[in-house]
Structure formats: structure tokens, C-alpha cells
Amino acid sequence: MTETILDRIKAYKLEEIAADKQVKTLGDVEAEARNAPPLRQFAEALYSEAREGYGLIAEIKKASPSKGMIRPDFNPAAHAQAYEQGGAACLSVLTDTPSFQGAKSFLVEARAACSLPVLRKDFMYDPYQVIEARALGADCILIIMASVSNPQAVELEETAIEWGMDVLIEVHDEAELARASVLKSPLIGINNRNLKTFETSLDTTRTLSKLVPEDRTIVCESGLNTPKELAEMARYGVRSFLIGESLMRHDDVAAATRALLANPLQPAGGM
Numbered sequence: 001m002t003e004t005i006l007d008r009i010k011a012y013k014l015e016e017i018a019a020d021k022q023v024k025t026l027g028d029v030e031a032e033a034r035n036a037p038p039l040r041q042f043a044e045a046l047y048s049e050a051r052e053g054y055g056l057i058a059e060i061k062k063a064s065p066s067k068g069m070i071r072p073d074f075n076p077a078a079h080a081q082a083y084e085q086g087g088a089a090c091l092s093v094l095t096d097t098p099s100f101q102g103a104k105s106f107l108v109e110a111r112a113a114c115s116l117p118v119l120r121k122d123f124m125y126d127p128y129q130v131i132e133a134r135a136l137g138a139d140c141i142l143i144i145m146a147s148v149s150n151p152q153a154v155e156l157e158e159t160a161i162e163w164g165m166d167v168l169i170e171v172h173d174e175a176e177l178a179r180a181s182v183l184k185s186p187l188i189g190i191n192n193r194n195l196k197t198f199e200t201s202l203d204t205t206r207t208l209s210k211l212v213p214e215d216r217t218i219v220c221e222s223g224l225n226t227p228k229e230l231a232e233m234a235r236y237g238v239r240s241f242l243i244g245e246s247l248m249r250h251d252d253v254a255a256a257t258r259a260l261l262a263n264p265l266q267p268a269g270g271m
């Protein structure tokens with residue numbers, strides 16, 4: 001079997017987690033999580049914005065494996081404020097360093113600079129990381145179905161629920177979507193990026209959105225650039241979006257965010 005990007009990421013992540021546990025025990029992290037800043041309601045914020053407009057999870061992203069450096073003058077606190085001013089419902093902050101040049105401290109800085117709920121964007125394998133997410137202030141975690149087994153996904157989700165956090169479950173294909181459906185979280189992220197080629201295609205959302213059960217909320221992820229694309233996705237009943245690169249490339253992030261959200265397609269039957 002050929003090694004995928006996710007296999008490589010998993011290998012270094014498991015080493016990182018083992019090293020982190022040497023520095024800080026699970027007990028230490030739990031104590032920090034108990035003293036963390038109070039939870040902000042992530043899913044609620046998204047729903048309330050998506051009702052009439054679009055629910056935007058705006059991503060604080062410095063670099064990526066496919067594009068390299070995206071934002072040289074990177075400033076998590078300033079970007080968080082710009083996203084909030086521009087009308088984002090929530091933030092996503094990459095905390096993975098080897099592939100995305102992210103950092104745990106970026107999440108802490110971004111969240112402290114605004115009042116938006118925050119997703120820890122990372123590759124999660126161990127409940128330790130989930131509790132650590134809360135210790136950093138996170139309000140939501142990501143579970144990537146392509147990188148975990150079913151029992152692992154359940155374990156991560158249960159830990160998040162125990163600590164009061166929301167969960168975004170990410171899928172790329174029909175099989176992953178079927179596996180996601182046995183989990184409890186109502187937030188289903190459809191990632192338009194093909195993890196083998198790194199290319200994005202909104203066809204992924206066009207196809208999978210039809211298969212998502214009515215009681216779940218779809219978040220369309222990756223490769224979104226224009227109001228026109230958002231409006232087209234809205235015709236598929238998708239009103240929530242996770243966007244990083246195209247906003248981070250603008251000098252004026254607040255203005256770019258405002259412009260992207262300016263003219264939402266009106267919901268047909270009161271969504």
C-alpha cells in the first residue's frame with residue numbers, strides 16, 4: 001500500500017503526542033482544561049448566522065503543504081479581529097506545525113483577541129489532544145474520518161462532549177460519510193480537497209451534500225473563493241463554509257470577509 005500524506009502526518013503526530021505527554025501528563029492537561037476560558041457556543045454561532053446569511057468558519061492559516069507560505073506577515077490576533085469585523089461566525093486555527101506552520105499559541109492569541117468561538121484545526125488521534133484543545137481555549141475539535149478508525153472517532157467525540165466542546169466531522173467520500181453518520185455531532189464537514197492530489201473540486205460537495213441526513217448541518221470546506229461559489233453551494237442547501245487561503249491572501253482580511261458574505265442567497269424555505 002502506498003503511503004499517503006495522512007499516513008505521514010499520523011506518524012509524526014503520534015511521536016509528538018508521546019513527547020508532549022512526557023512534558024505534561026494527562027492530569028496536568030485536565031487541570032489546565034478545567035481552568036480554561038469559558039466555552040463559546042460554536043455550533044450555535046454557526047446556525048444563527050447561516051439562518052439568514054452564511055455561517056463562516058474563517059481559518060487562520062499561515063501556510064499549507066500544497067501552497068507553501070500563504071501569509072508572510074502572519075499575526076493571529078490581528079487576523080482574528082479582522083475576521084470578526086468582517087462577519088465570520090467562528091474561527092478555525094491551525095495548530096499543526098510540520099505541515100501548516102501552525103502553533104498551539106496561535107489559537108490562544110487568536111481567541112483572546114476576539115469573541116468568536118474557535119475550532120482547533122489539527123489531526124486528532126488521542127483524547128489527550130482533545131483535552132489539550134480545551135486547555136488552549138478551543139470550543140470545537142475536528143475529527144477527520146479519513147485518518148481515524150470508527151472506535152477512535154467515537155472516543156474522540158465522547159471526550160469532546162464530556163468537555164462541552166462541539167465536533168466537526170470531516171468527510172471526503174460516501175464511505176466516510178456513512179461512517180460519520182453513526183457519530184452524534186450534527187456538524188458534517190465536506191472537504192473538497194482530494195488528499196492524494198491536493199486539488200479541490202466543489203463537485204465533492206455537489207455529490208455528497210445530497211446524501212447527508214436532513215438533521216445534520218453541512219460545512220463546505222476548502223477551495224472556496226467567490227460569492228458566486230458560495231451562492232451555488234447554497235442552492236444545494238449548504239449555508240456554512242470553512243475558508244482559509246482565499247481570505248488570508250488579502251491585505252485587508254476584514255474587507256475581503258465582508259465582501260464574501262455581503263449578498264447571501266436567500267434561503268428558500270426558511271432553512
Ligand SMILES: O=P(O)(O)OC[C@@H](O)[C@@H](O)c1c[nH]c2ccccc12
Pocket residue numbers: 059061121122144170191221222223224242243244245246
Ligand atoms: O484554505 P482553504 O482552501 O479555504 O481550506 C480551508 C480548510 O478547509 C482546510 O485548511 C482544511 C480542511 N480540512 C483540513 C484538515 C487538516 C488541515 C487543513 C484542512
